[in-house]
Amino acid sequence: MSATPPPSTPSQAVEPLVDERLISRTLKAALRGGGDFAEVFVEDKRSSSASLDDGKVEELVTGRRRGAGIRVVAGASTGFAHTADLSPSGLAAAAEIAAAAARADGGQGSTESPRRGSREPINEVIIPPGRVSGGRKVDLLKLADETARAEGGAIRQVACGYGDSRRRIMVADSEGLLATDEQVKTFFGVSCVALGDGGMQTGRETSGRTVGFELFDDVDVADLARAAARRALTKLAAHPAPSGSMPVVIGPGGGGVLFHEACGHGLEADLVNKGASVFAGRVGEQVANAGVTLIDDGTMSPEWGCYAIDDEGRPAQRNVLIADGVLQGYMLDRLRARRAGRAGTGNGRRESYRHLPMVRMTNTFIDNGDARSEDILADTPRGIYVAHLGGGQVNTATGDFVFGMTEAYLIEDGRLTAPIREGNLIGNGPQVLMEIDAIGNDFAMGSPGTCGKDGQGVPVGDGTPTLRVARLTVGGTAD
């Protein structure tokens, strides 16, 4: 093998993404025609990924996206433009387009000089992935592939993926805010296909954290590979899922997505303000069974959805959304906080410099209760146990949501029996919250996820202890 240097060796020296005086000039230009608020968001994101499929390392991919998004707020309107050209002329041109788009005809149009905030990155990155050779990343893929295949001859196909990213951001606004952050994330996933008499089944396991390559000091990719393979093999014997309404027990870490969909989105203030949430106007009310505490915590290092500052420069926070069943408040971004006359909650996020920020979740989870998981199971004569969930979707206006079961079992006489095939669960957020009738004490975080909203994807985490929903509709095929 030739001695090729690693593909990306970014300098770790912290030079500003854009000179602060240039930022000031850009903010002034953005408000030249009036307007109430202007903001420059600069992003420089490098990423690398590698995949192994069908026994072959397909290729190493590296990418870079760098640019700035500029927004101008005038009254109820927001103008936005972005550019990959960070030169003085490129930023000036984008500022002009954003100002014209906002159609400001008045407003104060004044800016304060940006003052540097003093946020530290949320994590010290021990091993910057950009400094790790492609060969080491590829070796992890090979190890996972071999381990999964060794789980049995029924494993017919294995796909593994490695990914890392280093995202530097800088936010400055006309109210004098200037903040920076560096967000490093590392991810590994394994998917297996098993073949049996009844056809093919799939199993997947992933791990991702807001850390560097030191992720693999903690996470053994061979463990992920074995878990993915076993999940596929288990399902070879799976029965068709039942259909109809029944008790559903969700395993620790497996069910965070339920609450992300069932109520998380409905507590985002942009949807609440438009009347598109069943939780609008319900702060202070009992919206969940006693004992249910729902938290969104952007400071939860090193989970997948954490950061030091959000994409509007506000510090991440731990926000208790529901305490012992009572709705405490909504998640806010800058616009929504200002309209509500409240302090922000640090939930203003965007996929990239090419997007406007909006209200987004971070790490969303149900806090521990005091039941023992074995007691919850033993107390459930018939139902299903969901060990692992796939993605979900919600209509926040009606509260109706679905999510997919990727590993589930029948519960008969208080014990787990046969595995069941994949299917969706469907329910209604407010009803499900009231029907959580048991919460375990074995909290665990779930798999790293990407939350999609209005065409933008952002990394999020979720978690739950073991818990039981008294009634949920299981969408199987069994009569």
Add this chain to the structure above:
Amino acid sequence: MFGTTASDLLAMGDEICSQARAGEQIEAVLAYSSDTEVRAWEGEVESFSSATSFGVGVRVISSQRQGFAYAGSWEPEVIAETLDAARANSAFGTPDEHLALAEPDGVDPVELDLYREELAGVTPERKIDLALALERSVRSADSRIVGVESADYVDSLSAGAVVNTSGVRSFGRDSTCYLMAYALASDESETQTGFGYSVGRSLEDLDEGKAAADCVERALRLLGAGKPVSGRTTVVFDPWVAAQFLGIIGGTLSGEALLKGRSLFADRVGEQVAAAGFTLTDDPTNPLAFGASSSDGEGLAARRNDLICDGELQKFLHNSYTARRLNTVSTASAVRGYSSTPGVGCVALAPSPGSRSAADLIAELEDGVLVQGVSGLHSGVNPVSGDFSTGAEGLRIRDGELAEPIREFTIASTLQRMLLDIAEVGNDLEWLPMSSAGVTLVVDGVMISGE
């Protein structure tokens, strides 16, 4: 600065490919787009976004190994850095004798009229007026419409080129615009939502009245919906839902899935996989298709591919790599953006329409369910095992008539079984903003779960 004409993009591609070293193959992908998005809310412009984007992707194959890199900029030093990175990345792949770029195969590209210059000249004021008018129409349509979650005007002018060292040089550009709205309808006790849209290549194609009327009707007719009783029944997919279902079927016919042992239709070419009379075609050269294109993601001339004829599976789709691996030829079905290597997929899938209207088909059903929306397709459908289970909302069909609205239920079957259970195809084929056209589909024997 850079221009965005065919000669500008091809020249950039030529420049990158000219740097190939001995034994090296290079493919350059250049992408440009200029986008506007206007969102109206309560009679005002909530947001107006406008921007141009540039992208470059470089694939290098050397010593039977492949590397790839991309960047969101056309600055010369960034392009140079991207080529260097792709070259360095190629050291780590597994050697594979089948790796190679697409080669010209003698098929001439079909000239398609997908770009309307007049869209580039539309003023911001006109775009704002369209979004505001849509929002106003929705809001004022009915007293039970209590809000508009979003009312958007969106347009995009894009251009792309693929150039490689094997002689491929392709360029294409298109224009698209659409109006889309989500309405909130409410009676005393509950809220329901509905969406409507209108898609075109220039403003004259857009029908604001239809977009508004559709979203209002879809929201209003769900008011008062309850959960249905569980059981097996006939479902009628409306065109929007059918298009999503067909898109999933198209994905299972990818040569990539076949090659990697993940297609549930492997070894079934020539066999009956769908109901007799059902025909499915992917034809990017149909200019009516939203995904129409004169060339594929590797620069080969796009062509029509018949996938299922009268229920019988005809073939799988391929890009250059999957074709080489399986000792066949590319069907020009490479799909990709500038930030990825080519995959395989459908872009303009359509079933052959039947002869009867949706109303006629519904009139024949004693009992059934019209499904107007599904949710959780990404989580509830497994294209490898074929398990299919999604959330759904719609209307009960009783004695040939649309009856009460229903929601919060699931529909479940398997992809294999649903294809064989297709009882009827409507005559209402319409092109939607996705990789598949929509048409009313009647499918027997689907399990619905509610109470």
